[in-house]
Amino acid sequence: MFIRIVKMEFKTHKVQQFLDNFETVKEKIRTFPGCLHLELYRDKQHQHIFFTYSKWKEESDLENYRNSALFKDVWSETKPMFSNKAAAWSVDVLHQLDETMF
Numbered sequence: 001m002f003i004r005i006v007k008m009e010f011k012t013h014k015v016q017q018f019l020d021n022f023e024t025v026k027e028k029i030r031t032f033p034g035c036l037h038l039e040l041y042r043d044k045q046h047q048h049i050f051f052t053y054s055k056w057k058e059e060s061d062l063e064n065y066r067n068s069a070l071f072k073d074v075w076s077e078t079k080p081m082f083s084n085k086a087a088a089w090s091v092d093v094l095h096q097l098d099e100t101m102f
Contacts, residue, residue: 006088014081034061
């Protein structure tokens with residue numbers, strides 16, 4: 001399992017359009033084969049900056065998603081709304097502490 005974090009900065013007037021579109025596609029992304037978890041975060045100080053946090057079984061699952069018609073549709077809708085180029089990181093979990101552990 002690994003984590004994918006994507007930072008996206010939107011044109012201010014496109015934020016609601018992005019949120020509306022995310023609402024439409026979030027379940028499709030989350031149920032894509034190999035996707036275990038999906039979250040959307042919003043920066044507290046910069047309301048036009050968002051992050052997706054997703055967990056994937058294998059890197060090949062993420063690659064399959066990135067090569068899918070679903071991704072192409074989502075990305076073609078989302079990318080024109082950006083104010084800056086998106087940044088993405090694939091990371092491995094080294095330690096995880098949950099509130100249930102304390």
